[in-house]
Amino acid sequence: xxxxxxxxxxxxxxxxxxxxxxxxxxxxxxxxxxxxxxxxxxxxxxxxxxxxxxxxxxxxxxxxxxxxxxxxxxxxxxxxxxxxxxxxxxxxxxxxxxxxxxxxxxxxxxxxxxxxxxxxxxxxxxxxxxxxxxxxxxxxxxxxx
Numbered sequence: 053x054x055x056x057x058x059x060x061x062x063x064x065x066x067x068x069x070x071x072x073x074x075x076x077x078x079x080x081x082x083x084x085x086x087x088x089x090x091x092x093x094x095x096x097x098x099x100x101x102x103x104x105x106x107x108x109x110x111x112x113x114x115x116x117x118x119x120x121x122x123x124x125x126x127x128x129x130x131x132x133x134x135x136x137x138x139x140x141x142x143x144x145x146x147x148x149x150x151x152x153x154x155x156x157x158x159x160x161x162x163x164x165x166x167x168x169x170x171x172x173x174x175x176x177x178x179x180x181x182x183x184x185x186x187x188x189x190x191x192x193x194x195x196x197x
Contacts, residue, residue, distance in 0.1 A: 054188040057179065064090050064184065068097025071188075077124065078152040080168050082160025082191075085176030090184050091158045094174065095128050098156065102126065110158070115143050125153040132159040140166055167191055 058064040075081070081098075083091040096108035104121030112130050119126040127148050134140050140163055148155055149168065160167060167173075173194065175187040 053193060056186045056188070057183065058090070058186065059183045061090075061093055061182070064093045064186075065097035065100065067186070068094040069101030072098040072101030075154070075172065077154070080149070080155045080157070080171040082157045082164070082167050082171050082173050083176065084159075084161050084173060086178075089176040089178060090186075091176065094176075094186070095126075095156050095158075098154075099126050099128075102154070116145075125151075127153055127155045129155065129157040130159060131157055131162045134159075134162045137166075164191075164194070 056067050058067060083094070085091055092108060092110045099106055099108050099119045102121055102124040104119045104124060104126065106119040108119065108128070109117065110130060112132065115130060117128045119128065129143065129145060131140075134143065145155075145163070145166065157163065157167070160173065169191060171191040173189045173191055175189065177185040177187070179185055
């Protein structure tokens with residue numbers, strides 16, 4: 053498990069940008085953390101770290117936003133309203149798992165059983181108004197508890 057403390061939005065962007073460069077293509081990243089915790093900010097930095105010039109926004113209403121660059125593609129899901137397997141299938145999530153794109157899923161606790169065994173889980177804890185602690189784990193870390 054890795055940990056990172058961010059004291060600002062800018063630090064979150066930089067950490068996520070650097071982190072993106074170390075994550076293998078085709079990785080699935082699930083976020084765990086409540087509203088306003090920095091999931092979309094992290095995604096924005098991650099996308100920029102892959103060299104994709106895109107305006108990242110929360111996929112709350114679209115369910116999935118797609119960011120395409122020259123050398124990478126990111127599917128950014130919001131699983132907040134997913135309550136069943138039928139809901140999950142309707143998002144198209146499973147269609148994206150087998151290509152070499154990155155999948156970043158907010159509210160991944162709602163689809164935990166559908167995340168691949170090698171998924172990266174980023175749990176976010178609020179320390180203060182602008183400070184956050186990011187715990188970077190593997191899905192298997194949760195299965196052992």
